[in-house]
Amino acid sequence: MRSKGLFPRLDESNHKVTSEPTVEYNCIAWAANESDRWWDVADGYYWPEGAEKSYDTSALVSAFLVQGFRESASASVVPGVEKVAVYSQAGEFTHIARQLPDGRWASKLGDLEDIEHRTLEALEGSLYGKTTMILERPLT
């Protein structure tokens, strides 16, 4: 696992690796259930039409708001509701994870692997900062 060491709170008991490393997509795409393109505000990459283009946390939030998400009061599982968790550091977004139906979270770690992790805190630290917002939308 190439990501070992980057996330000190990850251990064998709280996550599993679910893919090989790839540069084909990133955490934002993966949170949006896509695995064939890299979402980024930089020129040349995909970014949703109408979303704010910057590295501020508000830009990542807006990229999901334009897809029908809204701010959620909690990270708890609600049947029929899809949730994503935004990580930020110093006002800039660093990561986004997608909730799985059983309450675990799916994350693509940059250009490394996909993982499933039991808690949001498992990825918090000096690299990703903290979870700063939960967004939700009805499952279609």
Place this chain on the structure above:
Amino acid sequence: MHPAYQQIIGMGKKATPLILAELTRDVDHWFWALNAIEGVDPVPAASKGRLKQMVQAWFQWARERGYEW
């Protein structure tokens, strides 16, 4: 930005064929540097974020301008 990446951008257009050669070897995120150096984004809307297609768009753009790598 990583200092090495910054230095490459600082090389200006001399870096473009080197980056293109690197993209021939390994698809990676050199597009920000190419955009910064060349001041253009030749990637068509349908290819945005699709790295292999982004590479091909840059190759085509560079060939049309006489770049060799």
